[in-house]
Amino acid sequence: xxxxxxxxxxxxPASGGERLGPDGRLDRNSVxxxxxxxxxxxxxAALKLVEAHGGEVVLLSMAPANAPETMRKALAMGAATGVxxxxxxxxxxxxxxxxxxxxxxxxxxxxxxxxxxxxxxxxVGGVVGPAIATLTGLPLLSYATVIEPDPGAGTxxxxxxxxxxxDLLEAPMPALITCTQALGxxxxxxxxxxMGARNKEIVTRSLADLGLDGATVGGAxxxxxxxxxxxxxxxxxxxxxxxxxxxxARQVVAYLAERKII
Amino acid sequence: MGAIWxxxxxxxxxxxxxxxxxxxxxxxxxxxxxxxxxxxxxIAADPAGAAAELAxxxxxxxxxxxxxxxxxxxxxxxxxxVAALAQADPPDLILIGAGLDGRDVAGVVSALTGLGVLxxxxxxxxxxxxxxxxxxxxxxxxxxxxxxxxGRGIVTVRPKVVEAEPxxxxxxxxxxxxxxxxxxxxxxxxxxxxxxxAAVSIEEARIIVAGGRGVGGPEGFGLVxxxxxxxxxxxxxxxAAVDSGWxxxxxxxxxxxxxxxxxxxxxxxxxxxxQHKVGMQTAGTIVAVNRDPDAPIAxxxxxxxxxxxxxxxxxxxxxxxxxxx
Numbered sequence: 001x002x003x004x005x006x007x008x009x010x011x012x013p014a015s016g017g018e019r020l021g022p023d024g025r026l027d028r029n030s031v032x033x034x035x036x037x038x039x040x041x042x043x044x045a046a047l048k049l050v051e052a053h054g055g056e057v058v059l060l061s062m063a064p065a066n067a068p069e070t071m072r073k074a075l076a077m078g079a080a081t082g083v084x085x086x087x088x089x090x091x092x093x094x095x096x097x098x099x100x101x102x103x104x105x106x107x108x109x110x111x112x113x114x115x116x117x118x119x120x121x122x123x124v125g126g127v128v129g130p131a132i133a134t135l136t137g138l139p140l141l142s143y144a145t146v147i148e149p150d151p152g153a154g155t156x157x158x159x160x161x162x163x164x165x166x167d168l169l170e171a172p173m174p175a176l177i178t179c180t181q182a183l184g185x186x187x188x189x190x191x192x193x194x195m196g197a198r199n200k201e202i203v204t205r206s207l208a209d210l211g212l213d214g215a216t217v218g219g220a221x222x223x224x225x226x227x228x229x230x231x232x233x234x235x236x237x238x239x240x241x242x243x244x245x246x247x248x249a250r251q252v253v254a255y256l257a258e259r260k261i262i
Numbered sequence: 263m264g265a266i267w268x269x270x271x272x273x274x275x276x277x278x279x280x281x282x283x284x285x286x287x288x289x290x291x292x293x294x295x296x297x298x299x300x301x302x303x304x305i306a307a308d309p310a311g312a313a314a315e316l317a318x319x320x321x322x323x324x325x326x327x328x329x330x331x332x333x334x335x336x337x338x339x340x341x342x343x344v345a346a347l348a349q350a351d352p353p354d355l356i357l358i359g360a361g362l363d364g365r366d367v368a369g370v371v372s373a374l375t376g377l378g379v380l381x382x383x384x385x386x387x388x389x390x391x392x393x394x395x396x397x398x399x400x401x402x403x404x405x406x407x408x409x410x411x412x413g414r415g416i417v418t419v420r421p422k423v424v425e426a427e428p429x430x431x432x433x434x435x436x437x438x439x440x441x442x443x444x445x446x447x448x449x450x451x452x453x454x455x456x457x458x459x460a461a462v463s464i465e466e467a468r469i470i471v472a473g474g475r476g477v478g479g480p481e482g483f484g485l486v487x488x489x490x491x492x493x494x495x496x497x498x499x500x501x502a503a504v505d506s507g508w509x510x511x512x513x514x515x516x517x518x519x520x521x522x523x524x525x526x527x528x529x530x531x532x533x534x535x536x537q538h539k540v541g542m543q544t545a546g547t548i549v550a551v552n553r554d555p556d557a558p559i560a561x562x563x564x565x566x567x568x569x570x571x572x573x574x575x576x577x578x579x580x581x582x583x584x585x586x587x
Contacts, residue, residue: 095379
């Protein structure tokens with residue numbers, strides 16, 4: 001099986017150092033980039049699938065030109081190669097453009113499955129995966145907690161989170177699956193993996209390579225823009241209780257009763 | 263001037279999802295300030311029930327019967343109908359919930375129509391240039407206001423932005439055909455499985471008691487569960503507890519889990535790393551029990567009890583039970 005994993009370098013959510021530029025967008029120099037959390041779960045799921053069924057994992061990313069640094073970490077986890085779509089015209093792209101570009105890039109890679117995180121920690125829209133499935137005509141299997149391909153039959157079954165448990169979905173391959181954390185914790189790259197990743201190939205493609213141009217996708221045709229950004233009001237001071245457990249419990253319950261929460 | 267549409271999502275029982283009633287309520291005030299028509303769209307195998315429910319919240323409901331929704335994944339089917347309806351009669355704003363189905367629908371409609379998406383609205387207003395959407399970004403560090411460059415688009419709305427409130431007068435339901443050609447592959451639902459523990463939806467819970475790494479193991483969640491029961495709330499968890507296999511993913515709160523807004527959030531043994539904070543910082547009241555006075559949660563909890571959760575937790579239980587008599 002060949003599995004493409006869509007991967008986005010995102011500002012490290014744990015860094016806390018985010019600064020905004022004059023345009024109201026994130027100053028990407030203010031925060032180190034990491035692999036998007038949900039994409040790591042997607043990659044882990046893909047690696048387990050190729051371990052069980054054979055094949056390889058290919059990373060696909062649309063990102064600034066310095067993205068290979070972040071892609072190397074995903075390659076160190078075990079992906080075979082990477083494809084990076086990068087172009088100055090893509091700066092400031094909205095979800096619509098992102099989906100168009102990644103859909104176009106997917107037509108250049110033959111695969112059985114496309115896996116993506118359900119959302120990214122910076123955009124948190126959760127719409128790019130479904131939009132790519134739409135543009136490529138692939139069946140959409142979203143919010144996966146379990147992925148079970150049947151390569152012989154050429155089908156894949158996915159458990160999708162439902163309000164009361166899960167729905168078992170089935171589709172022919174290739175299909176696009178959006179991945180949740182329930183698929184299992186991502187592995188740490190081994191030293192061997194890290195060493196090996198240095199020599200793995202990352203193919204770079206421009207918009208022109210994909211037959212697209214900056215007049216139809218990218219920052220020039222963004223569908224959304226930022227009007228203003230502000231810091232939210234704080235929550236107020238924290239009341240700290242250091243008393244012994246019984247007294248602490250009494251104070252907490254009194255506090256909740258005062259606020260009519262209980 | 264285009265209308266404002268509210269796309270109804272199905273609830274677990276096939277009725278109207280709570281989020282859709284909330285968004286319909288929100289839509290009424292937007293329609294009033296913008297002078298636009300408000301329309302609800304219901305797509306289901308048998309849309310009559312949900313359409314009647316939605317009509318209690320807004321003046322006009324268009325219902326589309328889609329027999330395939332019975333045995334297939336709903337979002338892609340629904341989105342194709344929405345896109346076809348939007349092609350015939352372009353709305354200025356399409357509102358839908360920021361949950362699983364809503365995000366799927368927003369993505370597919372966006373790809374089919376080219377309309378942009380603004381995600382996770384916590385507030386909406388109307389400007390000369392169309393809808394303006396407020397959302398919280400980078401773990402609540404900033405609140406940003408965004409608009410559509412073309413003045414029209416799709417907005418996904420967070421749960422509990424407003425409380426659902428029926429309209430003074432009920433609306434009318436009209437059955438329509440969307441003219442959608444349904445070119446996208448329909449994905450069969452082979453089985454619908456209920457799982458124990460998933461019954462209490464943490465997004466809708468008024469009170470959540472959540473456990474983290476400090477809970478120490480699956481046994482520790484017994485105490486978390488008892489406290490939740492005593493408070494009439496639901497059990498939540500941090501990513502550390504879920505990754506350790508102590509509790510199902512469905513209960514996870516945070517960046518890679520669910521975003522919740524309960525009236526009370528009681529955090530036991532949760533340090534409050536940014537990834538967790540993202541999921542619960544808008545709770546009405548946050549009470550934390552932690553041994554570490556310097557844990558990040560100390561910075562945004564309303565009350566921090568410094569102590570061992572296995573001592574404070576049982577004491578809280580005793581106090582709550584004594585109060586309940």
